Amino acid sequence: MTDDGLTPGLATARAGVGSVVAREYRHRECGGLTRIEGYAFLVLANPFSCVTPTWCRECRRFAPLDELEWADTGEDLASYRDRLLVAAPFGRRCLLAFSGVLAGALAGLVVGLPLGLLAWDASWWPWARDFVNVFFVMTGGIVGGERAFTLFRPWRARWLFHLLGVIAGCSVGWLTWMNLYWAPAGVAAPVALAFCGGWMGASFTAPLMKLAWGSDYRGER
Ligand SMILES: [Zn+2]
Numbered sequence: 360m361t362d363d364g365l366t367p368g369l370a371t372a373r374a375g376v377g378s379v380v381a382r383e384y385r386h387r388e389c390g391g392l393t394r395i396e397g398y399a400f401l402v403l404a405n406p407f408s409c410v411t412p413t414w415c416r417e418c419r420r421f422a423p424l425d426e427l428e429w430a431d432t433g434e435d436l437a438s439y440r441d442r443l444l445v446a447a448p449f450g451r452r453c454l455l456a457f458s459g460v461l462a463g464a465l466a467g468l469v470v471g472l473p474l475g476l477l478a479w480d481a482s483w484w485p486w487a488r489d490f491v492n493v494f495f496v497m498t499g500g501i502v503g504g505e506r507a508f509t510l511f512r513p514w515r516a517r518w519l520f521h522l523l524g525v526i527a528g529c530s531v532g533w534l535t536w537m538n539l540y541w542a543p544a545g546v547a548a549p550v551a552l553a554f555c556g557g558w559m560g561a562s563f564t565a566p567l568m569k570l571a572w573g574s575d576y577r578g579e580r
Pocket of ligand 1: 418419
């Protein structure tokens, strides 16, 4: 991966690091300004992170991103994030969107290995494994759905992709459980932690991208 080719405009984003520490957005309904900085700014400005409705300081409530606009450019936050997402080539978009999930899953697997050795002959496993499938299917579905929506949200067919992501994630969870059914608890424990890690890792996409590639969107206009 080339240093300057990760995302278009990344050079500008990098040049802006350190100088752009905060930005203001305006709520179109009330006209109130809210200043965002620090970790929340890192996540909001990164188009690969999952962002839910964002706080308006004036109304003291959360407002959808398309009702908020950057005070300096007037572009609404939803369009801004979609524009930056579409600017990245498809393959790279997939890689970046799933980087947090993969890193989290790997970390969970590594952390789970010693735990697996301790739990190798767990006596509860033969009856517990009948219920563990709920955890695998649910986690897979949540992660698959959320990431698919993040990847495809600029497109009209985003709900279809969201649904496909949920189905794909549930299938991965179900297949994993089927394959672990006759395995000892020691094998199942690290895999379960990998699922937990993947779930949590999705939330750390923006800081991971900054850490691994120096990709910081806070300077992007
Ligand atoms: Zn408001």
